[in-house]
Amino acid sequence: MSQPLGIGSVEASDAELVRRVRTGDIGAYSTLVARYRNRLGRYAVHMLGDREDAEEALQDSFVRAYRSLERCDDPARFGAWLYGILVNRCRTSGARAARRRRMFVRDADALNGATHADQADRVEWSDSVNRALARLAPEYREAFLLKHVEDLEYDEMARLTGAGVSALKMRVKRAREQLQRFLKEAEHV
Amino acid sequence: MFERHDDIVDRVVQQLRQPVSIDPAVDDRVMAEIAADAATPRPRLARWTWLAAAAALGAILIARPWAGGTASPLNAFQFVLVAPQASSVALVGDFNDWDPARSPMRTAQGVWATTVPLAPGRYRYAFLVNGVEWRADPGAPAARDDEFGTPSSVITVGGNGS
Numbered sequence: 001m002s003q004p005l006g007i008g009s010v011e012a013s014d015a016e017l018v019r020r021v022r023t024g025d026i027g028a029y030s031t032l033v034a035r036y037r038n039r040l041g042r043y044a045v046h047m048l049g050d051r052e053d054a055e056e057a058l059q060d061s062f063v064r065a066y067r068s069l070e071r072c073d074d075p076a077r078f079g080a081w082l083y084g085i086l087v088n089r090c091r092t093s094g095a096r097a098a099r100r101r102r103m104f105v106r107d108a109d110a111l112n113g114a115t116h117a118d119q120a121d122r123v124e125w126s127d128s129v130n131r132a133l134a135r136l137a138p139e140y141r142e143a144f145l146l147k148h149v150e151d152l153e154y155d156e157m158a159r160l161t162g163a164g165v166s167a168l169k170m171r172v173k174r175a176r177e178q179l180q181r182f183l184k185e186a187e188h189v
Numbered sequence: 190m191f192e193r194h195d196d197i198v199d200r201v202v203q204q205l206r207q208p209v210s211i212d213p214a215v216d217d218r219v220m221a222e223i224a225a226d227a228a229t230p231r232p233r234l235a236r237w238t239w240l241a242a243a244a245a246l247g248a249i250l251i252a253r254p255w256a257g258g259t260a261s262p263l264n265a266f267q268f269v270l271v272a273p274q275a276s277s278v279a280l281v282g283d284f285n286d287w288d289p290a291r292s293p294m295r296t297a298q299g300v301w302a303t304t305v306p307l308a309p310g311r312y313r314y315a316f317l318v319n320g321v322e323w324r325a326d327p328g329a330p331a332a333r334d335d336e337f338g339t340p341s342s343v344i345t346v347g348g349n350g351s
Contacts, residue, residue, distance in 0.1 A: 041211035
């Protein structure tokens with residue numbers, strides 16, 4: 001059977017950790033936080049375009065998930081359930097952030113080992129991608145990231161976002177078209 | 190030179206799929222918030238006036254009733270002690286023959302917790318810190334009939350688990 005989310009039950013012990021947290025072992029929750037921090041953090045960083053906002057959204061999502069852990073119906077898919085909380089949290093955070101100047105994230109890890117010239121090219125490309133991504137409407141950016149970066153199936157995306165599959169396909173298509181256009185424009189500036 | 194549209198999107202995806210490192214301090218902040226939750230008495234306990242004063246230091250929290258079908262139904266009680274400097278804490282009391290090995294406590298950010306099932310009754314208990322230091326529960330009444338000369342606390346479990 002395929003793993004639609006890629007984060008649903010890859011770690012067999014998610015269910016066990018959730019069970020331990022539910023019986024009062026709050027220390028077990030720190031293992032879940034460490035396990036999903038970077039994976040979910042990438043989505044938040046790209047969705048919000050600001051590392052500080054992303055970390056705040058991530059922190060808030062982990063705390064919300066803990067407080068409502070009794071409503072996690074399938075503990076083996078804790079990751080997918082947590083992802084849904086983060087997607088919603090990013091929507092509200094994104095609305096606030098949109099009123100501010102966006103800051104773009106250059107991940108130092110992505111630049112390691114590059115020559116000076118390579119590094120300059122990579123920084124330029126990274127900035128262009130971030131700028132193009134930031135120009136997308138939030139619902140287009142959300143759909144594009146979930147589909148192409150997080151590699152989710154449309155059914156899973158529909159569950160997470162509450163949108164219909166056909167609407168999501170349309171958003172992904174538009175996002176692709178707009179990204180292409182924005183990046184082409186940037187090349188000619 | 191022209192690049193196919195799909196190639197551009199592929200390059201975008203490749204760029205965005207690079208791992209992103211999030212500050213591990215996020216973990217600490219999450220666990221600190223959660224620990225603060227655990228150390229705060231829940232509304233169900235508000236009628237225990239002695240417990241209300243224990244919010245910051247330690248508390249006994251009712252976790253959730255166990256499914257008990259016997260004449261003396263068991264209820265799960267969570268015991269919590271805030272002891273950031275401790276390297277180990279065990280719960281000892283009448284309910285476990287004062288045996289530290291039977292109720293070791295787990296910690297998250299200095300908040301030590303364990304859950305034990307208790308039938309209705311009155312129990313004396315204490316925390317054994319670092320294997321040597323006896324501490325009473327700062328959020329519970331002190332036991333008066335202390336035959337061992339060490340601090341201990343008392344919890345009375347009613348018939349309905351309160």
